[in-house]
Amino acid sequence: MTESESTVNGRSNSDASRGAESFDGEILVGSRIIDDLSSGLYNSPASCLKELVNNSYDADATVVEVLIKPDAEFIAIEDNGCGMSKAEFSTHFSRISESHKREGSSFTPSGRPKIGKIGIGFIAANELCDRMEIHSTKEGSRERLVVTIDFEVMRTKSPAERKEGAENYKKGDYSGVVTFDADPGEHYTKIYLKDVRESAREIMAGAEPPREDMAYKSFYGLKPETIADNLAHLKSWSELDEYSKTMLGVALNVPVAYPGGWLGEDPPNEVLDLADHVTQLRFSVNYDGTPLYKPIVLRSDARKSKMITRPVVYEGKNVSLRGYFHATHGMLRPEDLNGVLIRIRNAAVGEYIRDFLGYPSSTGQLFQRWVSAEIYVDDRLEDALNIDRRTLRETHDAYVELREWLHDELSAFIKQVRRELYSEPSKKRSVERGRAAATALAEVASLAENRISVTARNEVVEATLLGDLSPGRHKSPRTFSVAEVFEMAIKVAADTLPRPLAEAYIAEFSRRMKG
Structure with a gap:
């Protein structure tokens, strides 16, 4: 990073009466690969905002205020985290691909596992706006930091024009001022996105x-x-x-x-x-x-549908995890929760993966659409995490083991879903339909008890399978089409009645069927 400070008598350019000093410099990225990725790394404004919010989490903030409305021309992300000094700003922004976030510890002072690792998250702002302003102070310090970062250079100059040295690429310019009037009891970072790009503004507002x-x-x-x-x-x-x-x-x-x-x-x-x-x-x-x-x-x-939730825990050679599988009878609502959501250090890897890491679509295809899974995976999978934090390297040992476990677990869960949410309820519904039909037919038989013999009525009851609804023998009475009913009535009349009575019966039967 090139940073300039005017000095007078060996001191930074400062106005003693105001107690302020100014500084400026350049934000650099460590390679052309990182530069390209950080210029098109995120697929939505939500992906950019979550990076800034996760930075607040890594700063041990307990409360973050995100302000978008009324028109998203000005966006604020304010937190009560540990804050940042001028020295820390210079260290973190000297070369973006060299993150210092986990120096000393991969956990925050409160014990949270830090999400950020590479240090590129702050640059998410360049996809939302042309200028970013940072205000920050640390507890116990009188220093108040204000920095403005201008991303215009990356939009107006070619990569060749932005190259500095053998590997570095200029990402933006910054200028800042430090005053010494902060309340030592305060600690915060406030980020203001200004000149928000039109495409992002239309979505967020x-x-x-x-x-x-x-x-x-x-x-x-x-x-x-x-x-x-x-x-x-x-x-x-x-x-x-x-x-x-x-x-x-x-x-x-x-x-x-x-x-x-x-x-x-x-x-x-x-x-x-x-x-x-x-x-x-x-x-x-x-x-x-x-x-x-x-x-x-x-x-x-x-829908009051029946559900299954199955906790899962796995301790493997290359990966460990815990989480759950959930299924609801019928397609999930909202369908955006269908698939598996992977979390590393409490942050999601992209969105729900609908194909469950390449699970065969032909296996339990219907029931796959009923399933939502969420798993918290240990840090060994983090090495498989691509820089976009949305995808994983499929050849990594941790990913390969995770995929194999997931497919085996999903196969077992689909069998449970088929049994508990589909087959058993289907049998129960069949039994209920059979009982309802049997009861209806028995009532029909009772209506004619004065016109037909007891033997005839018993024949009707027997035909309904009433009393034969034990497990394994729950078949409902057969359902007939109108044509089949007419065909059967004609055959029965012809086989059992004299011709004149048969004709009279068929005529009356037809009249009543027409209503």
Whole structure:
């Protein structure tokens, strides 16, 4: 990094009366590969925002305020984390591919496993805006840091023009000032995204207060419990406006808590323990004033469908994990939860993977669409994590073992789903239909008790299979089409009645069938 500071008598350029000193420099990336990736690394505004929110988590913040509305021309991400000094800023931004985030420890002072590793997360802002402003101070310090980063250089100059030295590429310019008027009891980092790019602004601000006549639903301004109730009834997130989808995308990735009642009544204790572990991280995010919770609601309020939740734990040679498999009779709602979501250090790797890491689509195809899985994997899988944090290297030993375990576990779970949610309920419904039909036919027979003999009535009852509904013998009475009923009536009349009576019977039967 090149950094310039004007000096007077060996001191940084400062105004003693104001107690301030200015500085400037360049943000560099370590190679052309990193530069290319960091210029097109994220597939949505939610992916960019979650990187900035996860930085707050790594700074041991307990509360993050994300402010988007009213028009997303100015976006704020403010936290109460440990803050950053000028020296730390210079260290972290000297060369982006050389992260210092885990120097000394891969855990924060409060014991959280740090999510960031490479150090490229802050540059997510360049995909949202042209300028980023950072305000920060640390507890016990009088230093207040204000830095403005200008990304214009990466948009107006070619890679050749931005190359500095053998490997470095210029990512942006920055200028800053340090004042010495901070309250030593304060600690925070406030990031302001300015000159937000039009494409990002349209997505992030695409919301209005909910109206009944809206084509898309919006979660803007709703309470968390209302959002959870809505999620339980949605068929797909595609029913929501872009603002709400961005909100959910952030909430899915970052280490916020699960909503109350997210897994229905009496979920397994092992899954409750998993959710409680996340709660104990004490990390909350408010999105335009709305507290964020994981957008995972699997209670199926709308249909009252039967559900199965199966806790899973695995200790392997190259990878270990814990989590759960969940299935609801019929396709999941919302369908965005179908697949497997992988978390490393409490942050999601992209979104739900619909094909379960390449599980054969022909195996239990129907039941795959009923399944949602979420697994927390140990740090050994982190080495397989690509720089985009959305995908994994498929040749890595940890990934290969994870995939093999997942496919075996999914096969076993699909068998359980087929048995408990499909076959057994199907048999039960068949028995119930048989009993209903038998009862109806018995009632028909009783209506004619004064017109037919007891023997004839017993024949009708016997035909209904009433009393023959034990396990394994639950076949319903056969269902006949109208044509089959007419055919049978004609044959019975012809076989049992004199011709004149048979003709009279068939004529009357036909009249009554017509209503």
